[in-house]
Amino acid sequence: MSESTIIWVHGDNLNPHSAPFQTAPDAPAIFVWDDALLEEWRISLKRIVFIYECLLELPIIIRRGDVAEEVVQFAREHEARRILTSESPSPRHQFLCQTIIKHMPKGSRLEVLREPAFVDGAEKVDLKRFSRYWNAVKKQAMR
Amino acid sequence: MSRDMRRDFASREELVAYLQQEFPQAAQRSPHVSETRGGRRAAEARLRAARYGTEYERTRNHLDGQVSRLSPYIRYGVLGLNEVREYALSHAQRRFEAEKFVNELGWRDYFQRVYRELGDDIWEDVEDYKTGFPAHSYRQELPEDIRQGQTGVRFIDDAIRELIETGYLHNHQRMWLAAYVVHWRRVCWQAGARWFLEHLLDGDPASNNLSWQWVASTFSTKPYYYNLENVLQFSGDRYRGTPQNFGHEAFVGTYEQIARRLFPNITLSDEHHEPRKGRR
Ligand SMILES: Cc1cc2nc3c(=O)[nH]c(=O)nc-3n(C[C@H](O)[C@H](O)[C@H](O)COP(=O)(O)OP(=O)(O)OC[C@H]3O[C@@H](n4cnc5c(N)ncnc54)[C@H](O)[C@@H]3O)c2cc1C
Numbered sequence: 001m002s003e004s005t006i007i008w009v010h011g012d013n014l015n016p017h018s019a020p021f022q023t024a025p026d027a028p029a030i031f032v033w034d035d036a037l038l039e040e041w042r043i044s045l046k047r048i049v050f051i052y053e054c055l056l057e058l059p060i061i062i063r064r065g066d067v068a069e070e071v072v073q074f075a076r077e078h079e080a081r082r083i084l085t086s087e088s089p090s091p092r093h094q095f096l097c098q099t100i101i102k103h104m105p106k107g108s109r110l111e112v113l114r115e116p117a118f119v120d121g122a123e124k125v126d127l128k129r130f131s132r133y134w135n136a137v138k139k140q141a142m143r
Numbered sequence: 144m145s146r147d148m149r150r151d152f153a154s155r156e157e158l159v160a161y162l163q164q165e166f167p168q169a170a171q172r173s174p175h176v177s178e179t180r181g182g183r184r185a186a187e188a189r190l191r192a193a194r195y196g197t198e199y200e201r202t203r204n205h206l207d208g209q210v211s212r213l214s215p216y217i218r219y220g221v222l223g224l225n226e227v228r229e230y231a232l233s234h235a236q237r238r239f240e241a242e243k244f245v246n247e248l249g250w251r252d253y254f255q256r257v258y259r260e261l262g263d264d265i266w267e268d269v270e271d272y273k274t275g276f277p278a279h280s281y282r283q284e285l286p287e288d289i290r291q292g293q294t295g296v297r298f299i300d301d302a303i304r305e306l307i308e309t310g311y312l313h314n315h316q317r318m319w320l321a322a323y324v325v326h327w328r329r330v331c332w333q334a335g336a337r338w339f340l341e342h343l344l345d346g347d348p349a350s351n352n353l354s355w356q357w358v359a360s361t362f363s364t365k366p367y368y369y370n371l372e373n374v375l376q377f378s379g380d381r382y383r384g385t386p387q388n389f390g391h392e393a394f395v396g397t398y399e400q401i402a403r404r405l406f407p408n409i410t411l412s413d414e415h416h417e418p419r420k421g422r423r
Pocket of ligand 1: 217314339
């Protein structure tokens with residue numbers, strides 16, 4: 001029997017075909033509005049409306065509050081020990097991942113899934129200036 | 144037990160009314176709602192409507208040019224960078240004609256990679272300012288006349304109004320506005336970047352902060368600045384006429400003259416007076 005899984009959707013990947021949705025198409029999914037973040041960054045209503053319209057086209061539950069707490073609670077409601085989420089470069093996302101896993105029952109897993117890269121091998125490129133990056137990857141980017 | 148937020152709305156007006164009620168502080172700060180709609184369906188419609196080949200390359204620097212306006216969808220991953228690239232390459236008349244567009248997607252990928260390396264240091268100056276002024280001589284707070292769009296400089300105030308009402312600005316307007324804030328008003332780029340993130344639908348710490356730093360010269364070899372001629376060239380007929388009538392005096396002059404006014408402590412070499420070609 002497959003273990004119970006939930007998907008945690010966040011603002012860096014609101015694609016209905018994202019890796020988590022492809023990996024577990026039937027898993028219950030949640031998005032949580034980060035109340036603290038919205039206030040800290042004074043996010044305007046028009047951004048909230050835009051994001052909400054994106055959310056309405058996803059098969060998810062929408063909640064608000066403390067993100068980590070809400071995700072852990074959602075997992076508990078579904079007796080899930082496995083959480084899938086999309087990769088993000090944001091340090092806050094990494095912090096939330098750590099907080100969530102700390103509050104999940106022992107043996108739980110949080111899997112951060114990556115989308116296919118725009119270009120491969122760019123890890124070795126010196127990122128000091130765009131031109132260096134582009135010269136190194138242009139051929140691949142245009143394939 | 145947590146409370147689920149609503150998903151059933153008969154109309155956009157109903158959705159907006161609900162969100163005004165749920166997020167009253169945000170609505171109070173700025174009540175505007177953009178005409179740009181969120182969601183995968185709207186994103187795919189934009190993808191189909193956009194131009195990717197020579198027409199894009201030829202017109203993209205102009206405020207009324209054929210830019211895609213895909214940035215908010217790309218920012219939230221509603222459209223993946225790879226699917227946008229594939230669509231562009233296969234919908235330009237010939238694949239190689241989409242190179243300029245794919246190059247712009249490359250900027251996005253590049254900034255995301257730099258962000259992954261920098262983390263929260265994306266808020267620090269990556270390098271020193273190359274303007275002849277030390278970092279501490281830049282104001283920390285965004286002046287109120289800028290926040291309100293009442294600087295008295297017409298093309299700047301128009302851009303600010305557009306930013307606040309629509310959440311979108313053409314790249315050229317972003318560059319002009321950012322350079323105005325940092326170089327003409329000597330405000331630190333961080334204050335401007337935070338303000339942009341309040342309003343831009345595509346607001347993203349990577350593309351936003353690193354572009355501000357590029358303008359400021361803390362993530363480039365020289366400051367970005369411009370003159371009125373450049374503004375007139377790319378904004379259609381909007382500002383033709385006597386500069387004084389538009390409050391545009393501070394932008395009149397050659398690049399050399401402007402540079403001497405803005406950066407009196409340094410001599411920029413001849414090459415620096417050329418309009419920047421690398422990126423718009
Ligand atoms: C001060 C300043 C702040 C900016 N802040 C942001 C921001 O918060 N979020 C953001 O996505 N872009 C930002 N940009 C970059 C750029 O202005 C926008 O991506 C672009 O104008 C979006 O319009 P478009 O979709 O019609 O672009 P198009 O010309 O159609 O380009 C296609 C796509 O390529 C990407 N792209 C294009 N130009 C750039 C660029 N210079 N840097 C990074 N990606 C690019 C975008 O995803 C864009 O949707 C900023 C630029 C400046 C100068």
